[in-house]
Amino acid sequence: MQIEVLPSAGSPRLPYLEDKLVIVIDVLRATSTMVTALANGCQAIIPVLTPEEAIERRLSVPGALLGGERHALPIEGFDLGNSPFDYVPERVGGKRVIMTTTNGTRAMRDASVAPLIWMASFLNMQSIVLAILRLFETNCRVRGIVVFCAGTDEQFDLPDTLCAGMLIDALSTNVTLNDLGEAARLLYRDSKKHLADKIRQSVHGQRLVSLGLERDLVYCSTSNILPIIPVFENGEIVWLTKG
């Protein structure tokens, strides 16, 4: 199985994606929050690039909530921030959420020509791994995986890279990797016993701690608690119903 890891949204050179499964990872916090929202009954998430686009989009989606962040802070006038703890059943159950985040949404848009786009985080990694193994047993149209780490400010992000490493490590040794994939696997194997500490020490982790959001960080560092595969289809992120 061929796996290529890209370091950040806005990568200058995208690989050929038309026959790839794309896995988008934005541990702090977009994909972690999306997984949580769907687990809590959110009907769909509509990712958009800017707050202005979110407001305009709401006009055509009656009853939708607005969610997201800019530089880790909530957006004025929005219903929800980017904290997974905002996306509780009482708020998002049965609702659509139009969501804009700095890095995660951009990565999703960059990936949009791929036939399959799934969202991963530590929270749902085991389900992602099992779904990938099923997919590659049954679907011969998909010829490899490209992992889009969302990154931070268009830069390499250690939490996203560790999460990519966890995915690669779980897919066993029978994989062909680019250099960043090899690095991600080594970094994950080196750090897996103290993941939350490594994530806390990262630049993005330190920013969240300084904003009083350590609870989010600890939650987003937790592995394999949500059996959800969010997929991006027809402009919306929804549960995967068939593998």
Added chain:
Amino acid sequence: MQIEVLPSAGSPRLPYLEDKLVIVIDVLRATSTMVTALANGCQAIIPVLTPEEAIERRLSVPGALLGGERHALPIEGFDLGNSPFDYVPERVGGKRVIMTTTNGTRAMRDASVAPLIWMASFLNMQSIVLAILRLFETNCRVRGIVVFCAGTDEQFDLPDTLCAGMLIDALSTNVTLNDLGEAARLLYRDSKKHLADKIRQSVHGQRLVSLGLERDLVYCSTSNILPIIPVFENGEIVWLTKG
């Protein structure tokens, strides 16, 4: 000491460089070859972006040689390739070399606003580390280090990242790092006992092996054999005469 590592030439976002020492790393093979050329008596290396620019530039530098590569192969009509073994004393002693390489030269140009630009490789790392320690003791204009990994095809490159990690590891624990700096340090510490193997397994390493250039790879993976600090000044790369 603050150290920021950038993954590849053509990084979309450059940090503020006006008060930084920039260290350019292109293990396979530009900076390794430049260090070797200077150690073998080459007077200066003039880095240029394209073969056409190299040919034009020679008109104003009488007696200069042309060197460099495109996609790891020599350029037709040039005197020297990008192999360090081309840059022997009999060829380059007392000469200027106008050199174009895919990634290394671009990284140098990207860094050109910095007050100090040095070239590092495994070959000269110990000298680089000692010169950095001297510099930060005596020069208070320089407020940090930015490491430009040249990368491969604008992508993360494991050999360059390992070399950046060696630099960070040698500068002791009293450093503030961006996420890629932290990753580089972890990767180096994990791999330092089998550096040549890790470099051979990288995408760029495998490309060199497939082209029959394994000798270059083994040489470029050798640590601390050349006491040379190449500096980029006034458009030329020369020996550092004062630290």
